[in-house]
Structure formats: C-alpha cells, structure tokens
Amino acid sequence: MAAQVVLLASGAEVDRFRQMGADDPQSLFGVEVTTFPRWIEGLWARYGDGRAIVGRVQRRMLLTRLVRERREAVLADGLACARQRGATSGSAEDDAASGGRLADAAAIGDPPSGDIAWSPGFVRFADRVLQVAAGLPALEDLVARGGASASGSDWPDNQGLIVDLLRQYAAELRGAGLVEGGEAAQWLAVNAPCAFPAGLRVRHAGGTPLTWHEQAFFERLPHVRLQVDPLQGADVLAPVRAGVRLSFAFPAGAYARPALLAQTIERLAPDHDVVVACADPVGLFEALAPGLQRPCFAQGARPYRRTSFGGALIALHEAIAKPGLSDAERLVLLCDVLRSPFAGLSQKAARSVEQQVRGDRLTRFDDVLAEVRAASELFSQLEEVATQPGADVLLGVFEDRARRMTGRGGHWVADELAAIAATRQTCYAAYQGACTVEDCIGTLREATVSVARSAGEGLTAPTVRIMGRTAAACLPPSAVHTVIACGFEQASLPLGGADDAVTLFLERCGLTSPDDPLAAQRRMVQGLEAAARCNLVVERLLRDESADEAYPAAVFEELVDAYRDDPTNVDELRNEHRLPACLDQRAFDRGEDLLVENECRGPRLEAVALANSCEREPDDPLHAAAVSQLRAVGRLDGGLIPSPSALEAYVECPRKWLITRGFRTDGLDEGFGPAERGTFAHRVLELLYSRLAERGVPRIVPAGVDEAASLLREAAAEVEAEQAALKPGSRLAARTLFERKEVHGLVESMVRHLPDEAALLPRFRPLHLEYQISRESPVSYAGGLLAGRIDRIDVDDQGNAVVIDYKSSVSDEHSVGFWRAHQTGKVQALVYARAVERALGLNVVGSLYVRAVKAAGPVVAGALDPRFAGPADLPGSKADAVMCDMEGPLSFRGLVDEVEQRVAYALECLRAGDVAPRPSWSGVCASCPLSSCPRREN
Numbered sequence: 001m002a003a004q005v006v007l008l009a010s011g012a013e014v015d016r017f018r019q020m021g022a023d024d025p026q027s028l029f030g031v032e033v034t035t036f037p038r039w040i041e042g043l044w045a046r047y048g049d050g051r052a053i054v055g056r057v058q059r060r061m062l063l064t065r066l067v068r069e070r071r072e073a074v075l076a077d078g079l080a081c082a083r084q085r086g087a088t089s090g091s092a093e094d095d096a097a098s099g100g101r102l103a104d105a106a107a108i109g110d111p112p113s114g115d116i117a118w119s120p121g122f123v124r125f126a127d128r129v130l131q132v133a134a135g136l137p138a139l140e141d142l143v144a145r146g147g148a149s150a151s152g153s154d155w156p157d158n159q160g161l162i163v164d165l166l167r168q169y170a171a172e173l174r175g176a177g178l179v180e181g182g183e184a185a186q187w188l189a190v191n192a193p194c195a196f197p198a199g200l201r202v203r204h205a206g207g208t209p210l211t212w213h214e215q216a217f218f219e220r221l222p223h224v225r226l227q228v229d230p231l232q233g234a235d236v237l238a239p240v241r242a243g244v245r246l247s248f249a250f251p252a253g254a255y256a257r258p259a260l261l262a263q264t265i266e267r268l269a270p271d272h273d274v275v276v277a278c279a280d281p282v283g284l285f286e287a288l289a290p291g292l293q294r295p296c297f298a299q300g301a302r303p304y305r306r307t308s309f310g311g312a313l314i315a316l317h318e319a320i321a322k323p324g325l326s327d328a329e330r331l332v333l334l335c336d337v338l339r340s341p342f343a344g345l346s347q348k349a350a351r352s353v354e355q356q357v358r359g360d361r362l363t364r365f366d367d368v369l370a371e372v373r374a375a376s377e378l379f380s381q382l383e384e385v386a387t388q389p390g391a392d393v394l395l396g397v398f399e400d401r402a403r404r405m406t407g408r409g410g411h412w413v414a415d416e417l418a419a420i421a422a423t424r425q426t427c428y429a430a431y432q433g434a435c436t437v438e439d440c441i442g443t444l445r446e447a448t449v450s451v452a453r454s455a456g457e458g459l460t461a462p463t464v465r466i467m468g469r470t471a472a473a474c475l476p477p478s479a480v481h482t483v484i485a486c487g488f489e490q491a492s493l494p495l496g497g498a499d500d501a502v503t504l505f506l507e508r509c510g511l512t513s514p515d516d517p518l519a520a521q522r523r524m525v526q527g528l529e530a531a532a533r534c535n536l537v538v539e540r541l542l543r544d545e546s547a548d549e550a551y552p553a554a555v556f557e558e559l560v561d562a563y564r565d566d567p568t569n570v571d572e573l574r575n576e577h578r579l580p581a582c583l584d585q586r587a588f589d590r591g592e593d594l595l596v597e598n599e600c601r602g603p604r605l606e607a608v609a610l611a612n613s614c615e616r617e618p619d620d621p622l623h624a625a626a627v628s629q630l631r632a633v634g635r636l637d638g639g640l641i642p643s644p645s646a647l648e649a650y651v652e653c654p655r656k657w658l659i660t661r662g663f664r665t666d667g668l669d670e671g672f673g674p675a676e677r678g679t680f681a682h683r684v685l686e687l688l689y690s691r692l693a694e695r696g697v698p699r700i701v702p703a704g705v706d707e708a709a710s711l712l713r714e715a716a717a718e719v720e721a722e723q724a725a726l727k728p729g730s731r732l733a734a735r736t737l738f739e740r741k742e743v744h745g746l747v748e749s750m751v752r753h754l755p756d757e758a759a760l761l762p763r764f765r766p767l768h769l770e771y772q773i774s775r776e777s778p779v780s781y782a783g784g785l786l787a788g789r790i791d792r793i794d795v796d797d798q799g800n801a802v803v804i805d806y807k808s809s810v811s812d813e814h815s816v817g818f819w820r821a822h823q824t825g826k827v828q829a830l831v832y833a834r835a836v837e838r839a840l841g842l843n844v845v846g847s848l849y850v851r852a853v854k855a856a857g858p859v860v861a862g863a864l865d866p867r868f869a870g871p872a873d874l875p876g877s878k879a880d881a882v883m884c885d886m887e888g889p890l891s892f893r894g895l896v897d898e899v900e901q902r903v904a905y906a907l908e909c910l911r912a913g914d915v916a917p918r919p920s921w922s923g924v925c926a927s928c929p930l931s932s933c934p935r936r937e938n
C-alpha cells in the first residue's frame with residue numbers, strides 16, 4: 001500500500017525517513033511525512049473550530065495559576081475560620097495563637113497543618129497527564145464526573161484533587177479560546193469527515209507502538225486504511241551486525257569519563273568522524289571538548305535557571321517577593337544577583353557589597369537594595385522585570401547587553417538570548433492566561449532552553465558530535481564511523497517508573513502504557529548500532545557519585561548475553577570486566593584517583609596546597625611566597641612579637657600556625673560562634689565584677705550567689721542591648737529568634753556557673769579585669785616586646801596573684817599534669833604570668849584556665865604554686881593535675897621560665913621562616929585542617 005501520510009514518533013525520525021527516501025525521490029512524491037501532533041495541527045488549521053492549540057508554556061502557565069489560586073484559597077479559608085472561632089469561642093489567647101500560626105503559614109506560603117499543600121508538584125502531575133491523555137474519552141469521562149468535590153467521590157489521596165484541577169483547567173482553556181492537541185485530534189475524527197476521505201492511506205512507520213491518542217483517533221475512523229509497521233524491540237538484543245566492531249568503555253567514575261572517552265576516540269577513530277550519544281550532551285561537551293584536538297559540537301538543553309540571565313531573574317524575584325525569608329536569606333540571594341552581568345555592577349562593586357553584607361550580620365536587606373538601585377539603572381530594570389507585570393517590554397535592554405558582551409564567547413551570548421526569549425514567551429503566555437509574575441517565575445524555574453556548543457573550529461581533523469541518545473539513534477544507517485553510546489547504567493536507563501503516581505492515576509482511567517520501557521531501550525540500541533559504520537562502543541560507569549557500585553542497565557546485560565555461549569553459566573563472566581572472553585579484549589578502562597585532587601577549591605584548600613608545597617618543593621616559587629607571607633604575618637613590628645595565643649599556636653606546630661593563622665583563611669562572614677560568644681561573656685563578667693565592686697563586694701561568695709546572679713542577668717541585658725552598635729568582629733549579633741534564644745541560654749549557663757566561681761580561690765579577689773598591656777607600653781618577653789589583654793588577675797592580701805584566662809572548655813592539656821607526662825603543653829596563660837609580673841610587679845603564683853559557663857567536664861585547669869592554694873580552692877578540677885611541684889622544673893616558677901625559653905627559641909625559628917610540620921604532641925594534629933600532612937600523628 002503506497003501511503004499518502006507517513007507518521008513517525010519524532011522529528012528526528014521524520015528527518016531520517018526523508019533522508020533514506022532521498023535516493024528515490026519518486027517514493028516520497030505526494031507523501032506527507034510527519035509526526036502525529038504536527039499532522040493534527042495542520043488539519044486543525046484547516047478544519048478545526050477556530051480555537052488555537054495550546055502550547056507547552058501556555059499549559060504550564062495556566063496550571064501554575066490555578067494551583068496558586070487554590071493554595072491562596074486554602075490559606076484564606078484557614079485564616080477566616082480562625083477569625084470566626086475567635087468571634088465565637090471567647091478564648092482570646094487560643095484564637096490569637098491559632099490566628100498567628102495561620103498568619104505565619106500564609107506568610108511563607110504553607111497551608112495550616114491538615115490542609116492540602118498545593119505545591120508545584122500538582123502542576124507537573126497535571127501537565128504530564130494532559131500531554132499523554134488530554135481529549136481521550138477515558139479521561140474526559142472521569143473529569144466530567146468530577147473528583148474530590150463530586151458527591152460520592154471515591155478518589156484516593158490527592159487524585160480527586162487532580163481531577164478537579166483538570167476540570168477547572170478544561171473550562172479555563174475553553175474560555176481562553178484554546179484546545180489541547182489531543183482533544184483537537186478526537187474532535188477532528190468526529191466532526192471533520194471531509195479531512196479523512198474514505199480510503200485515505202496512512203502508514204504508522206518506525207516500529208513504535210501507537211500512542212493512546214493515535215489508537216483512539218484511528219478507532220473513530222475505521223474507513224481510513226491504516227498500516228502499522230511491525231513493532232520493534234520486542235525481541236532480546238542480538239550480536240551487532242557483521243562489519244561493526246563492539247567495544248566497551250568502563251570509567252571508574254564520572255571524573256574519569258571524559259579522559260577515557262578522549263582516549264577511546266583517538267584509539268578507535270583517529271581519522272574518522274565520531275558521534276557520542278549521552279543523556280546530557282552539553283554537560284559532556286564541557287568536560288570532553290577541552291581534551292580533544294579536533295572540532296567538537298554538541299546540542300542539548302540547559303536549565304533556564306543555570307543561565308546568567310535566568311539565574312539572576314529567579315534569584316532577584318525570590319529575594320524581593322518570596323514570603324517567609326529572613327533578611328539574611330534575602331541578602332544571600334541578592335549577592336548572587338549582583339555577580340550577574342545583568343545587574344550592571346562591576347565585579348569589584350559586587351564584591352564590595354558582598355563583603356559589606358557578609359561582614360555585618362545586621363545589614364538590612366532594604367538598605368542594600370536601595371543602595372544597589374541607586375548605583376545601577378540596569379539593576380532597577382531587572383527588578384522591574386522580576387516583580388512587575390508588563391515589565392517584559394524592558395527585555396530588549398538585556399538582549400542588547402548580552403549582544404554587546406562578546407568577550408564572553410558566542411555560546412554565552414546565544415544561551416543568554418535564548419533565556420531572554422524564553423522569558424518573553426512566558427510573559428506573553430501570562431497575558432493570555434491572566435497569570436501573575438509569580439506564575440511566570442514558577443514556570444521559568446522548571447524551564448529549559450535549547451543550546452548548542454562548538455569548539456575547535458578551524459581544525460581540519462574529523463569531527464566529534466555529542467548528541468542525545470534518542471536523536472543519535474535516529475541517524476541514517478551507517479552514517480558515522482564510530483558511535484559511542486554512554487551511560488548504560490541502571491540509574492541512567494531505568495526500567496521502573498511503571499508505578500509512579502501519574503501512571504497509577506492513568507491506570508485508574510483504564511489507560512495502561514502502550515509501550516514497554518525495555519522495548520524502547522532496545523530500539524534505541526538498535527538505532528545506535530545501525531548508525532555505526534565500523535565501531536559501536538558502549539560505555540558505563542563502574543561507580544556512582546557516592547562511590548557505590550553502579551549496576552549495568554538491562555539492555556547492557558542483554559547485549560553482553562548475546563555473545564555468551566551459555567547465559568546461565570556465571571563462570572563465563574568471572575573476569576575484571578564481567579564480559580565473555582570474546583569481548584574482554586575490547587574493553588577500555590580508567591581510574592579516577594588522580595583526577596580527584598584537581599577538585600580542591602576554596603581559600604582553605606589553596607592555603608593547604610601552598611603550605612604543602614613548602615615542604616615538597618623547596619625550590620618552588622610557592623615556597624618563597626609562603627615564607628614571605630609568614631614573615632609578613634609574624635614580623636617583629638618595632639620589636640613587638642606575636643600575641644600569646646599566636647605564640648602558643650606556633651609552639652604547638654609551625655605548619656599548623658601557618659595554615660590557621662598565617663594565611664588568615666577565615667571567611668568573610670561575621671560569625672556567631674564560640675569566639676563571638678567568648679567576647680560577649682568576657683564583657684558580661686567585666687560588667688558584673690565592676691558592679692559588685694561599686695557595691696563594695698570584693699568577690700562572689702557562696703552566700704552572695706543569688707545577688708550575683710541577678711546582677712549578671714542585668715549586665716547581660718545591658719551588654720546584649722549594646723551589641724548592635726558595636727563593630728562587627730567585636731560583638732555577638734543575634735538576628736533571629738533562635739539566635740536570641742542561644743544568647744539567653746549562654747547567660748543562664750553563666751548564672752549556673754556562679755556557685756563554682758564563689759568557691760574558686762576564696763582568699764583571692766578579682767583586682768584587674770580585661771587588663772591591657774598596650775602596644776605603646778609593652779613588656780619585655782623572650783627577647784622581644786609583648787602586648788596583650790589578660791582576662792582577669794586575682795590578688796590576695798599579700799600581693800600574690802593568679803592569672804585567669806576564660807575558656808569555653810578546658811582539658812588536660814591546659815594543666816601542669818600534662819607537662820609532667822609529656823614535657824609539653826599549653827603555654828598561653830604561662831606567658832601571661834611572666835608578663836603580669838613584669839607589668840605590675842606582682843608575685844604571680846598561678847595561671848588558670850577557667851570555664852565561665854556551666855557544662856560537662858572540668859571547670860578549672862592550669863598551674864598553681866601549692867604554697868598559695870590547695871585542691872579545696874579549685875572546684876570542678878583535677879586538683880592534682882593543677883598543682884605544681886614545690887621546686888624544680890615543674891614548680892610554677894620553673895614552668896614559667898621554661899615557657900619563656902621555648903618561646904624565645906620559637907621566635908628564632910619564626911624569623912628564619914621555619915614552617916615545618918612539627919607537632920608538640922599528637923593531640924595538636926586532631927584539630928588541624930591539613931589532612932594530607934605527612935607528619936600527622938592521629
């Protein structure tokens with residue numbers, strides 16, 4: 001039968017069919033070769049009822065609006081009910097609480113608990129149903145009967161709501177003068193007999209099964225002579241045809257894939273064209289093209305949100321209009337927008353705003369927004385597009401800007417123009433469907449744009465084309481020398497999905513899938529094999545991104561089984577690649593161990609790499625850079641030496657000092673961590689003791705704990721109130737309710753510590769709080785000059801003093817007992833002991849680390865001369881570990897002398913640029929970020 005119309009499953013198959021018929025032009029003369037949807041579109045234009053067939057974007061927009069309106073209605077109902085209960089119950093508290101909860105929910109777009117959450121998932125669900133089943137009698141009947149809202153409804157879970165949504169969608173569609181393509185097909189079959197004269201010959205070619213729409217359509221037209229090509233893919237795969245060589249590529253993981261593909265291409269087709277078929281052509285192009293010395297092309301899709309324009313537009317809309325976000329969250333989004341070339345700020349200006357925002361936790365979003373608006377007209381225009389209906393007239397401004405930015409490459413410009421075009425198309429659909437900007441952004445968030453890539457233009461070598469698997473399978477027979485089919489893992493080619501929610505819903509409508517996923521995959525493999533002239537390479541990863549074994553796809557195993565003598569004999573596959581002997585010689589593999597190292601990014605890791613280079617490559621220029629950096633950081637500025645805490649870090653391990661302090665790898669963000677909590681606690685304690693002194697109370701005693709507690713809470717409230725006005729870096733800036741609760745918890749923990757404080761060193765009293773040895777009047781120490789601040793100095797009536805350093809936690813390493821066992825330990829408080837002697841002329845008899853908050857573990861650690869205090873004076877401590885010997889190297893004086901000598905030696909090493917990894921004890925390595933250090937001791 002010579003067909004008048006030939007129907008194929010996709011545009012790519014249509015192209016192949018036409019190319020195959022090109023040798024005999026007569027065979028296609030007068031034949032319409034097309035897909036079913038395109039055929040219907042053409043017929044509808046001539047015989048339809050005047051409505052336009054709805055496009056994909058229009059459908060998504062309409063559904064997005066309907067779902068949003070339902071979500072808003074649920075929230076409004078909840079609020080109304082709460083108010084009504086308030087009017088009738090009389091329980092003002094309960095009703096205020098429930099009303100408040102609902103208002104909170106409304107603010108963030110969530111429904112009150114128990115009500116349906118009308119999420120974007122409903123849009124995706126309804127969209128899929130309409131794509132495959134719109135207009136089919138089975139679905140139309142169900143929709144006509146109604147869903148959850150119909151009386152006697154027995155729909156499970158959310159399916160009834162979907163039916164109601166589809167019902168409303170159908171009414172809206174008709175009201176807008178639109179029709180679904182599937183519905184148009186059924187309408188034509190019933191109402192346009194002149195479009196299908198008796199005896200019309202239609203061939204369904206390509207070996208794919210009829211879709212539901214096609215089945216229902218041709219059932220209504222029994223007089224049309226339909227010829228369906230035999231179904232392909234029903235039988236298991238056979239060995240590839242003679243003349244084509246089958247090989248395999250096994251990268252150990254995704255990192256090894258590009259290098260192995262490049263090697264395979266050069267090995268099998270050094271002088272021939274290659275097609276690489278994969279799931280993500282553009283992603284693979286970006287990884288593979290730089291390693292190829294030949295022209296390379298790719299065509300595929302990119303998520304709209306990953307283009308510069310799309311990403312900026314979505315982030316700006318969320319920053320300004322998304323309900324329920326904190327200022328901090330809005331600012332993060334805004335900083336992302338400012339880095340975009342479509343914000344109109346220079347990179348320097350964008351970085352400066354980001355530094356300002358991250359360095360000050362209390363920055364207000366509205367203030368920054370106003371600043372940026374004033375600085376950039378382009379930003380204001382982008383804001384209009386992101387928030388105001390009708391502002392799409394400004395899109396031309398961004399097209400002009402994209403076109404002018406040729407320095408970013410032709411592909412970048414093309415991607416951005418495609419993204420702007422998608423925005424314009426969505427805005428147009430919004431006008432037609434009475435949708436809001438929020439609906440537009442919701443649709444664009446899930447949109448993709450078509451993109452193309454090319455590299456190596458001008459090279460004369462044969463080409464490498466990277467394309468989707470389905471498109472590659474539609475290439476004409478023997479079109480290319482070598483085809484590499486990628487991603488034959490189970491995760492990439494799943495057979496599941498038959499029990500997903502949409503499938504179950506359609507089955508309830510009586511619609512079971514006309515195609516079998518395995519058969520479709522077999523057709524794909526057969527198409528790829530047919531396209532190959534000499535080589536077919538099948539590639540699969542051995543491990544997934546979690547380094548777990550990646551299982552082969554069913555079609556991979558079928559293809560391998562086709563070469564086995566006995567597929568039930570497992571011994572045939574007992575080899576490295578699990579291939580029969582006849583195929584094992586044709587397998588290529590590659591590990592990914594070397595490639596992982598290249599993934600190191602970020603300032604801390606760069607610092608680590610730099611520091612490692614100091615040892616590995618003494619002649620490396622990086623070594624000189626590192627040494628010059630550390631000299632700059634540790635220079636003896638006018639004779640001043642580093643602070644006691646920095647000296648302690650260097651004494652513990654020079655390399656760790658370089659990493660954690662020398663390179664200043666702290667982030668830009670103002671913190672809310674232990675350091676800031678410590679600053680806050682110090683200030684509270686300083687205020688507490690000065691208030692006690694004003695009342696004539698020299699120290700806290702057991703009977704005065706309650707009074708001290710109340711003074712401490714007052715002091716904390718005062719300190720908390722002054723935080724916002726302090727400079728970032730010297731404050732604890734709480735910005736959320738949760739953080740304010742954390743501050744409250746810290747204060748109460750300090751209150752619970754007060755009984756220990758009352759029992760500590762009862763014969764001593766705090767005399768100096770936050771005592772400053774200024775840089776202008778430093779003390780001599782270890783051959784240099786030392787400045788610094790000492791948390792507290794307690795003094796007894798005879799002028800004996802104990803230096804106290806507050807810590808958030810203390811451990812054995814802080815005590816003399818540790819020195820006794822290891823001949824080393826923490827030095828900071830012992831440095832302060834000598835400094836206080838020289839600054840104030842006091843007889844220092846102890847240096848203690850005190851935890852000023854209640855928590856598990858010891859309260860006190862350090863070193864104390866036993867002649868001036870005993871274990872009873874040290875609550876919550878391992879007193880034996882704190883007590884020094886009466887004399888000798890581990891007497892308090894002996895220890896202070898020893899530490900000064902060690903610091904003097906350390907300063908010599910520092911001046912010489914010594915940054916060797918040299919841990920004083922193994923515990924130092926436990927908190928060191930240098931994971932690859934060869935001297936690591938744990």
Ligand code: SF4
Pocket residue numbers: 653654655656917918919924925928929930933934935936937
């Ligand atoms: S791992 Fe240990 S030895 Fe190496 S730098 Fe860190 S602290 Fe020093």
